[in-house]
Amino acid sequence: xxxxxxxxxxxxxxxxxxxxxxxxxxxxxxxxxxxxxxxxxxxxxxxxxxxxxxxxxxxxxxxxxxxxxxxxxxxxxxxxxxxxxxxxxxxxxxxxxxxxxxxxxxxxxxxxxxxxxxxxxxxxxxxxxxxxxxxxxxxxxxxxxxxxxxxxxxxxxxxxxxxxxxxxxxxxxxxxxxxxxxxxxxxxxxxxxxxxxxxxxxxxxxxxxxxxxxxxxxxxxxxxxxxxxxxxxxxxxxxxxxxxxxxxxxxxxxxxxxxxxxxxxxxxxxxxxxxxxxxxxxxxxxxxxxxxxxxxxxxxxxxxxxxxxxxxxxxxxxxxxxxxxxxxxxxxxxxxxxxxxxxxxx
Amino acid sequence: xxxxxxxxxxxxxxxxxxxxxxxxxxxxxxxxxxxxxxxxxxxxxxxxxxxxxxxxxxxxxxxxxxxxxxxxxxxxxxxxxxxxxxxxxxxxxxxxxxxxxxxxxxxxxxxxxxxxxxxxxxxxxxxxxxxxxxxxxxxxxxxxxxxxxxxxxxxxxxxxxxxxxxxxxxxxxxxxxxxxxxxxxxxxxxxxxxxxxxxxxxxxxxxxxxxxxxxxxxxxxxxxxxxxxxxxxxxxxxxxxxxxxxxxxxxxxxxxxxxxxxxxxxxxxxxxxxxxxxxxxxxxxxxxxxxxxxxxxxxxxxxxxxxxxxxxxxxxxxxxxxxxxxxxxxxxxxxxxxxxxxxxxx
DNA sequence: TCGTTTAACTTTATCGGTGACTTCATCTCT
DNA sequence: AGAGATGAAGTCACCGATAAAGTTAAACGA
Numbered sequence: 001x002x003x004x005x006x007x008x009x010x011x012x013x014x015x016x017x018x019x020x021x022x023x024x025x026x027x028x029x030x031x032x033x034x035x036x037x038x039x040x041x042x043x044x045x046x047x048x049x050x051x052x053x054x055x056x057x058x059x060x061x062x063x064x065x066x067x068x069x070x071x072x073x074x075x076x077x078x079x080x081x082x083x084x085x086x087x088x089x090x091x092x093x094x095x096x097x098x099x100x101x102x103x104x105x106x107x108x109x110x111x112x113x114x115x116x117x118x119x120x121x122x123x124x125x126x127x128x129x130x131x132x133x134x135x136x137x138x139x140x141x142x143x144x145x146x147x148x149x150x151x152x153x154x155x156x157x158x159x160x161x162x163x164x165x166x167x168x169x170x171x172x173x174x175x176x177x178x179x180x181x182x183x184x185x186x187x188x189x190x191x192x193x194x195x196x197x198x199x200x201x202x203x204x205x206x207x208x209x210x211x212x213x214x215x216x217x218x219x220x221x222x223x224x225x226x227x228x229x230x231x232x233x234x235x236x237x238x239x240x241x242x243x244x245x246x247x248x249x250x251x252x253x254x255x256x257x258x259x260x261x262x263x264x265x266x267x268x269x270x271x272x273x274x275x276x277x278x279x280x281x282x283x284x285x286x287x288x289x290x291x292x293x294x295x296x297x298x299x300x301x302x303x304x305x306x307x308x309x310x311x312x313x314x315x316x317x318x319x320x321x322x323x324x325x326x327x328x329x330x331x332x333x334x335x336x337x338x339x340x341x342x343x344x345x346x
Numbered sequence: 347x348x349x350x351x352x353x354x355x356x357x358x359x360x361x362x363x364x365x366x367x368x369x370x371x372x373x374x375x376x377x378x379x380x381x382x383x384x385x386x387x388x389x390x391x392x393x394x395x396x397x398x399x400x401x402x403x404x405x406x407x408x409x410x411x412x413x414x415x416x417x418x419x420x421x422x423x424x425x426x427x428x429x430x431x432x433x434x435x436x437x438x439x440x441x442x443x444x445x446x447x448x449x450x451x452x453x454x455x456x457x458x459x460x461x462x463x464x465x466x467x468x469x470x471x472x473x474x475x476x477x478x479x480x481x482x483x484x485x486x487x488x489x490x491x492x493x494x495x496x497x498x499x500x501x502x503x504x505x506x507x508x509x510x511x512x513x514x515x516x517x518x519x520x521x522x523x524x525x526x527x528x529x530x531x532x533x534x535x536x537x538x539x540x541x542x543x544x545x546x547x548x549x550x551x552x553x554x555x556x557x558x559x560x561x562x563x564x565x566x567x568x569x570x571x572x573x574x575x576x577x578x579x580x581x582x583x584x585x586x587x588x589x590x591x592x593x594x595x596x597x598x599x600x601x602x603x604x605x606x607x608x609x610x611x612x613x614x615x616x617x618x619x620x621x622x623x624x625x626x627x628x629x630x631x632x633x634x635x636x637x638x639x640x641x642x643x644x645x646x647x648x649x650x651x652x653x654x655x656x657x658x659x660x661x662x663x664x665x666x667x668x669x670x671x672x673x674x675x676x677x678x679x680x681x682x683x684x685x686x687x688x689x690x691x692x
Numbered sequence: 693t694c695g696t697t698t699a700a701c702t703t704t705a706t707c708g709g710t711g712a713c714t715t716c717a718t719c720t721c722t
Numbered sequence: 723a724g725a726g727a728t729g730a731a732g733t734c735a736c737c738g739a740t741a742a743a744g745t746t747a748a749a750c751g752a
Binding site for chain 2: 047049052055060062069070071076077079080083084092093094096099110111116138226255285286288
Binding site for chain 2: 728729730731732733736737738739
């Protein structure tokens, strides 16, 4: 059904290879034949068979993306940005969602390796680095997104999580919060970095977190952390000294926390100011619009895609490269305790 | 680098074909050699080269998905469900986002056709059916998701939008709303069906929509419709007779509408009850929790994936099949005007 | 004038599998 | 014992492209 090089070649009395060369803009083709061939290709709406091309070139013109959760707007936005960027360069994107499950993630990675994708982009839910050795064994290049591993020297694109933590915590300090708590995330680099940033920001004012004021987001079934945030905030409110500001690991957990605070009859931000992270798009429609640290997910996606494309084009391995995006504080009602002046507005 | 059939064949003193037969569970292989081959395959972590296999079988074991917007939770959920389902059967999924732009969508479809995906799943942003003829010419089967075309006889999986409209409108009627308005969506099947359902529900009580009470969601830049919903609701509130209930095309537009209503100093649901559609997961955290018609997006995804897999397995064309999911009303505060009794709770 | 370039193609081999046939030894049945 | 059936391999051609090397004729330089 679909046209092949051979069809075009036969019709024009050329060899398959000549037509193939036209297709790939090879120099040693005369202007005349080039035009004839291109014309016929257009007429037939010729599309090269990528399976055949892959077989001989060893490249699939396909990238693989693994995210923990496609429903999480942060990852959805990254996926969208990557997809848009790769498309421009003729690459397609296989997307899979690991449901935050390391084993499932490994399966997904195996699939991508079996498909011989040119580069794997991955926001990993792994706790160990074993599976990356598996990827390296297959000599498939990969780029970590959002989440890093301290003992793994690999390409990385993401936000500077320490800066995130400092930004959020400093903002709360500026809002005259004096007892700032932190609802921390699971044991991955993002959560660790944000916690560290939180500590550093406090330390720079000579403050140490009060006992019980750093609390872990339980893994109570929901990935995104709404329930976990609710539970964690309830515990915080029951602490000996009640916090007057909370920096939450991400926006969903902040939503949960806000609900717990409101349920307890407290006011946001007067009694407790809340800051999240991720700046998810629906923030404006909440009971109390949520202040949040924007991670520039779109920029992360674009940057990761560009890096991956660069890697895909080179056959030789390149030295691991780390690209940090800078976070941005977006202040909304949940943390704006002063009409103006003190609170930054962007 | 990666192991090939030939490597295994040489090592075991067999022919490539024999090994290939083992791989595909061909019957005429003795138990002994089968075991020897499988053992070696496992040791080498052999992965068949899908490009080679595709080249000869003409099948890619890949499905393509085109959605208008990956960031919209409705489509993200569908994408996730499809991905999960196809993975189980060894198929991969190429996902692309058309940004609700018909031209971009056509480009994406071309890409998928060029890649010779086995089936295309598409929630289309087209206004004409031309591009589906293009797909048919390539003899690539496709499944429409969510959005249909009246004059196109194709596979379809989605919700019964007329039922959606009736469900939402009947619910508002039950809540004693007597002046129910509708913020309708763009000119695609979903919006048309929901509008029709709205009309039918009113008609069944002998009511006709008041003038100016059916209003169109403008296309003011944002795809999801938050701004559009805001503008539309402002107009509704300025109508000669102010509505006391609004059924919104989707949840984002309902969010916008709610904001307009609250901004106007009115109460939800006492002054105006609001119902959306889509039942997006963050509904519980809104200023006023939003009642919404659940379309069962996960079920749609699963069903669409199953249908696509069935089609992929058959070589012969199958008769177009339409699968309707039934919508479900989820009542929350935005439309619960009576403490109990009248308002259904699920 | 003759060897050397150069432009513009063509030939040949190959990528890693699969499908359709063929071979050959063993087994079964009359 | 010989014909046909069966089981367990192997042969060969081919899928649709690309890489590398080879061919041919015109152009060029000394």
